[in-house]
Amino acid sequence: MENILELQQVSKSFQKSGFLLDQITFSLPYGSILGFVGENGAGKTTTIGCILNTIRKDHGKITLFGQEMTDADTDIREKIGVVYDGDNFPSYWTAKQLSQIMAGLYKNWDNALFEKYTDEFALPPGQKIGHYSRGMTMKLAIAAALSHHPQLLILDEATSGLDPIMRDEMLDVFLDFVQEETHSILLSSHITSDLEKIADYIAFIHKGRLLMTVSKNELAYQYAVMRCQESQFRSLDPGDVLAYRKRDLQTDVLVRNAKEAAGKYKDIVIDHVSLDEIMLLLIKGERL
Amino acid sequence: MKGLLKNNFRAVCANAKVFSVFLLLTGIFTAAVISQSLVIGYTMIGIVGFSINAAAAAKNEFISKWGKYKLTLPVRRADIIVSLYANLLLWMLIGTIFAGTGVSLSWILHGCPFDQKIDILSMFTLGISISLFSGAIFFPLFYLCGKEKSEALLLISLLVAGVLTLVIVNLCNDLFAPGITGILLGNVVLFIGSLSAFVLSCPFTVGIFRRKEY
Numbered sequence: 001m002e003n004i005l006e007l008q009q010v011s012k013s014f015q016k017s018g019f020l021l022d023q024i025t026f027s028l029p030y031g032s033i034l035g036f037v038g039e040n041g042a043g044k045t046t047t048i049g050c051i052l053n054t055i056r057k058d059h060g061k062i063t064l065f066g067q068e069m070t071d072a073d074t075d076i077r078e079k080i081g082v083v084y085d086g087d088n089f090p091s092y093w094t095a096k097q098l099s100q101i102m103a104g105l106y107k108n109w110d111n112a113l114f115e116k117y118t119d120e121f122a123l124p125p126g127q128k129i130g131h132y133s134r135g136m137t138m139k140l141a142i143a144a145a146l147s148h149h150p151q152l153l154i155l156d157e158a159t160s161g162l163d164p165i166m167r168d169e170m171l172d173v174f175l176d177f178v179q180e181e182t183h184s185i186l187l188s189s190h191i192t193s194d195l196e197k198i199a200d201y202i203a204f205i206h207k208g209r210l211l212m213t214v215s216k217n218e219l220a221y222q223y224a225v226m227r228c229q230e231s232q233f234r235s236l237d238p239g240d241v242l243a244y245r246k247r248d249l250q251t252d253v254l255v256r257n258a259k260e261a262a263g264k265y266k267d268i269v270i271d272h273v274s275l276d277e278i279m280l281l282l283i284k285g286e287r288l
Numbered sequence: 289m290k291g292l293l294k295n296n297f298r299a300v301c302a303n304a305k306v307f308s309v310f311l312l313l314t315g316i317f318t319a320a321v322i323s324q325s326l327v328i329g330y331t332m333i334g335i336v337g338f339s340i341n342a343a344a345a346a347k348n349e350f351i352s353k354w355g356k357y358k359l360t361l362p363v364r365r366a367d368i369i370v371s372l373y374a375n376l377l378l379w380m381l382i383g384t385i386f387a388g389t390g391v392s393l394s395w396i397l398h399g400c401p402f403d404q405k406i407d408i409l410s411m412f413t414l415g416i417s418i419s420l421f422s423g424a425i426f427f428p429l430f431y432l433c434g435k436e437k438s439e440a441l442l443l444i445s446l447l448v449a450g451v452l453t454l455v456i457v458n459l460c461n462d463l464f465a466p467g468i469t470g471i472l473l474g475n476v477v478l479f480i481g482s483l484s485a486f487v488l489s490c491p492f493t494v495g496i497f498r499r500k501e502y
Contacts, residue, residue, distance in 0.1 A: 049501070049502070052359065052360045053359065054356055054359045054360065054501065054502045055501045055502070056501060071364050071365050071366075072364055074362035074363060074364060075362070077360060077361060077362040078362045080360065082357065082360040084353045084356065084357060086352075086353055087351075087352035087353055087354075088352065088354065088357050089352060089354055089357070090298075090348055090349070090351065090352050090354050091352060092298070092299075092302055093298065097298060100294060101291045101294050101295045101298070102291065103291065104289075104290035104291025104292070104293075105290075105291030105292070105361050105362065105363060106291075106361070106362060107362070154360075
């Protein structure tokens with residue numbers, strides 16, 4: 001399967017904060033959604049910054065549509081729609097003015113499509129963006145990101161701050177977008193329920209390191225958590241334990257292969273695992 | 289580039305509207321009263337004021353995430369900077385038109401407000417040069433030091449631009465013999481000097497902006 005986006009051992013260090021983005025490697029195939037999960041400050045925005053060239057990477061290679069993007073590659077950026085968390089546009093603009101400005105920036109700006117989205121999202125075109133609610137500004141940013149017919153959407157915490165109904169509406173828009181098999185989405189979020197709904201792949205990042213990248217099906221059908229008592233935990237094969245977390249009298253153990261674990265450890269209760277629980281185990285848990 | 293120019297123009301519009309009303313009122317007053325110093329003041333405020341408004345609007349880009357968002361648009365970083373310089377020139381032209389209208393009105397109503405007609409040219413050259421020097425100093429400093437210090441940087445740029453202009457005027461007065469030719473030459477030197485600084489500052493700012501991370 002071809003990839004719309006590929007990161008190979010991308011690193012970036014910040015001297016002042018001491019933060020290090022450490023050899024991030026993942027890929028996003030055409031026609032799919034990759035959920036980029038991690039706690040606040042894990043390195044999601046830094047990774048996105050490296051992809052979009054707003055931050056210069058120290059090492060590694062990033063390819064978009066099969067080529068590395070430089071400042072001069074405006075044609076590649078024509079094919080990318082971006083949404084950042086918070087205020088993407090100046091508050092003194094109206095949606096109508098935003099459309100006029102974007103029309104002067106994107107060759108494929110589709111004003112009719114933008115108006116369709118602003119109608120659908122109930123965004124008053126003549127009202128200043130500064131008077132919009134947070135949900136409305138995010139909807140506007142999503143409408144703008146979609147209205148130049150991009151192939152790749154890069155959404156940095158685009159659903160955070162939206163209420164569950166609005167989030168659901170936006171997730172439907174994203175699912176609609178990837179119906180085209182040449183379209184893909186990189187969606188960074190710490191709201192794991194959103195990613196459970198729409199992502200095909202999940203990449204976990206923690207303290208600048210990519211912990212794992214897996215398909216959602218693999219997570220749902222293969223990964224599991226074993227609820228072990230102390231003696232059971234001590235008898236486990238360390239090779240089976242991805243991460244564990246002690247909780248009072250029980251130890252939760254994340255395993256990669258539920259079937260194999262069920263055959264090997266017959267006395268131990270094995271549960272399906274949610275993204276939230278995986279994230280907690282990977283981030284707060286320990287390794288053997 | 290068209291979109292960037294529109295964006296920059298809009299960024300200045302709100303302040304420019306208020307400033308235009310102020311200039312309109314002071315323009316009427318300037319035209320009504322016979323005062324040479326008022327005409328000089330009006331011309332300087334008109335030209336330099338609009339230019340400063342245009343420079344100050346660079347900060348607006350970074351109040352929201354728009355400054356960062358712009359880097360994801362199909363434009364080069366150099367285009368973003370060039371559009372800012374072009375915007376300053378545009379607003380300086382608007383200021384010059386305002387000042388020109390005020391001076392013309394005063395002339396129509398009361399005759400030439402100066403002893404020599406060439407003094408009007410000198411006055412406009414002075415305003416334009418201060419504006420160009422201010423922009424040439426402010427933009428690289430703004431991208432080097434960041435938006436938090438923009439007010440102080442703008443003030444410093446304006447003061448340095450004023451001092452530079454005075455130094456050049458004094459040098460020209462010493463270099464060229466008194467008379468119309470001398471004044472004309474002085475104006476040419478001042479204008480070319482400030483324009484060169486403005487033009488050369490642009491690639492310098494591009495170089496700084498290319499290294500910046502957002």
